[in-house]
Amino acid sequence: MNAARRIMLAGALCWSAATAFAADTPWTDKCTEQTRLFTGSAHQAAGLKCEDCHTADPKTQTAKDKQTIAESCAKCHADVRKMNPYGLPTDQLESYKTSKHGEALFSKGDQRVAVCTDCHGTHDILKVRSPEARTHPSNITDTCGRCHSNEKLMSQYKLPSDVVAKYKTSYHAHLVLKKGDFSAPTCVTCHGNHGAMPPGTKEVGQVCGKCHVRQRELFEKSPHAEAAAAGAGLFSECVSCHGNHAIQKASPELFQTSCIQCHAKDPKQLAVRTATVGLIRAAMYGYSQATTQVQAATIRGLPTDDDQLLLQEVKTQVTQLEALQHTLAMEQLKPIAAHADDLVRQTQADIAGLEKLEWWKRRGLIPVWAFLLSMAALFWAKRKQLES
Amino acid sequence: MSIYPKIRLWLNDRYDVATVEQFVDSQIHKPLPKETGFWHTFGSLSLFLFVNQIVTGVLLMIYYRPTTNTAFESVRYIMTKAHFGWLIRGLHAWGATLMILCVLIHMARTFFMGAYKKPRELTWVLGVAIFGCTVTFGFTGYLLPWNQLSYWATTVGTEITGAIPWAGQYLKTLLRGGEGVSGETLARFYVLHVVILPWALTGLIATHLFLMRVQGLATMVRFGEEKPIEKGHGVPFFPHHVLKEGVIFCLLIGALVTLIVLLPVELGEKADPFVTPEGIKPEWYFLSTYQLLKYFPKTIGLFVSLIPQVLLLLWPFIDRSPERNPHRRLWALGIGVVALVAALVFGLLGYISETTITWRGEKYELDVYAKPHKVCPAENGNAH
Secondary structure, three states, X not given: OOHHHHHHHHHHHHHHHHHHHHHHOOOOOOOHXXXXXXXXXXXXXXXXXXXXXXXXXXXXXXOOOHHHHHHHHHHHHOOHXXXXXXXXXXXXXXXXXXXXXXXXXXXXXXXXXXXXXXXXXXXXXXXXXXXXXXXXXXXXXXXXXXXXXXXXXXXXXXXXOOHHHHHHOOHHHXXXXXXXXXXXXXXXHHHOOOXXXXXXXXXXXXXXXXXXXXXXXXXXXXXXXXXXXHOOOOOOHHHHHHOOOOOOOOOOHHHHHHOHHHHOOOHHHHHHHXXXXXXXXXXXXXXXXXXXXXXXXXXXXXXXXXXXXXXXXXXXHHHHHHHHHHHOOHHHHHHHHHHHHHHHHHHHHHXXXXXXXXXXXXXXXXXXXXXXXXXXXXXXXXXXXXXX | OOHHHHHHHHHHOOOOHHHHHHHHHHHHOOEEOOOXXXXXXXXXXXXXXXXXXXXXXXXXXXXXXXXXXXXXXXXXXXXXOOOOHHXXXXXXXXXXXXXXXXXXXXXXXXXXXXXXXXXXXXXXXHHHHXXXXXXXXXXXXXXXXXXXXXXXXXXXXXXXXXXXXXXXXXXXXXXXXXXXXOHHHHHXXXXXXXXXXXXXXXXHHHHHHHHHHHHOOOXXXXXXXXXXXXXXXXXXXXXXXXHHHHHHHHHHHHHHHHHHHHOOOOOOOEOOOOOOOOOOOOOHHHHHHHHHHHOOOHHHHHHHHHHHHHHHHHHHHHOOOOOOOHHHOHHHHHHHHHHHHHHHHHHHHHHXXXXXXXXXXXXXXXXXXXXXXXXXXXXXXXXX
């Protein structure tokens, strides 16, 4: 047997051994990439296996349509007995069907809309609280943005594709993405998650009011609430002044840009605006001044515990004032502003009192030095006397 | 019959009171050389300030709590609530600064008057050890208020230890009690500050004083030619010299109280390991070393900064000429003056580095080497 034949025989033996081994291996091992993704996922932790989702060999299985995917997930996720141990709700599919996504999929068979796997992933699904999950507050904006920032896709629905970009410039995004404050709203906080549906003009206030409860209550008492209730697009509760996706931290400057949108030719209302801004600005300035003074005194080691409590009270009044201006009721704003002013004055008077004590300490140096110099002179004189 | 003779009689029945009285009397009335002047009082001032540190330190310990959660708050309590807490803390903090200053002046006086020469070499070596202990006191005590400045200055200070070849990382971890400055570091520094260093310094000072009393104060006479002070020729320690010290003590106490009132020690902001404040610098007595270290790579800088300290320790064994008068040992005088000027210059550069100054209407930013860089109006925020 020549060398070439020996090599061919050895090759054939190896090939038969390899194919025999492959035939006995479960098909999870064949899908290396999927297995890698599945490892560490929430479903692997729950003990799921490939065949729980894939009814046939995935190598031969064609991609499911999105409706089937939603129903396939719901087999477990709508089953109370299966979800109870994990404390998960079972109404996701029903909820989803009420959403714009679900409506389009189930009513029109639109395969472009998002379904479970588009947001949660497929093999590598993680629990929402996992920082790496696509649905974690720090990632959800980008997850929604995969479709909602896609200009081509959004144009087909006549939807803007800059909402995610705008959101990222907002104060809400600053809190979530920069400060790690996950109590601040993301897309799903306002729009919902499974039951994703854009808030209508009338519901916007209610959506904002979920967090800004006090502001909403006060707004309801304002003349603006009547305009909003009247409909006809005259006034859209929060959005008319604060905007929506690109919402910024509210400040007195907002009055300069928002009021004139409707009241540019209404001097009486603009006067109310000027008075309101004046009260808020004065209270904020007083608070800022008092804070600087108290902080400086604290760093110096002066006893400012009481003043720090007073400052908190001033801050409460300023916050209350900022919320109360939603009523546009000057008779309610003025007493709060006056109280804040009183507290600021009290704080500043306390700090001045502490400074006075320091002044007395400095004055105290005069008798101390007088005594010490007298003693030094006595010692000196006695020494001279002894030397002579 | 007054009470003292009764007590003396009672003691005399039990102990050899006469010998003790004779010893105390001889020490009190021991004559000092006629050259003993005001410059000689800085040793006593250092001792007085050490006693001040012990007394005020014990009082501070009543309220101070050495943990990361309570250290800053307890210092705030001392400053704002405890009766005269501000004064006690001021006496302790400014006392430490003045003690280092007095020790330095005392050492400079000893150097320039050649008092370290034979037979007082060991007294000098002990003096250098006392100085080392004193600045270590300052370094460990600086962390205890647990404010931003103390935390970050200690972080920078202990980082230098890591530059020691081979053992650096181990020593740094040993000093810090972990990777970074933490509660472990605070506990270690506290133990060093209130237990180990006070006893070490007490022992060193006692031995230093004992040697000084046994060998007496040095005169300006060449060694080997010194003669014992004849009776009636020297200056009696008591009351003459003590009165002189009394004058200086009064001025020192006045300076101390003035500093406490006019430049009160700040409480600062609580240490935050996640926020590094700008312009972190060590205490003034480390500024020259701190600045020197910037001009060299880490390990080389460490050795360069150690050279003056080793020279200081071994100086009596290097300068072995019999002359004490500075006019007759000009090279030693020159080295001393150069060392002092270098320390002042580097200290000043360290102080002004990483700051912004205005010179003839122009604004300059000084970098880490204290090299000025002119600030353009645009950078200055005055473009218009």
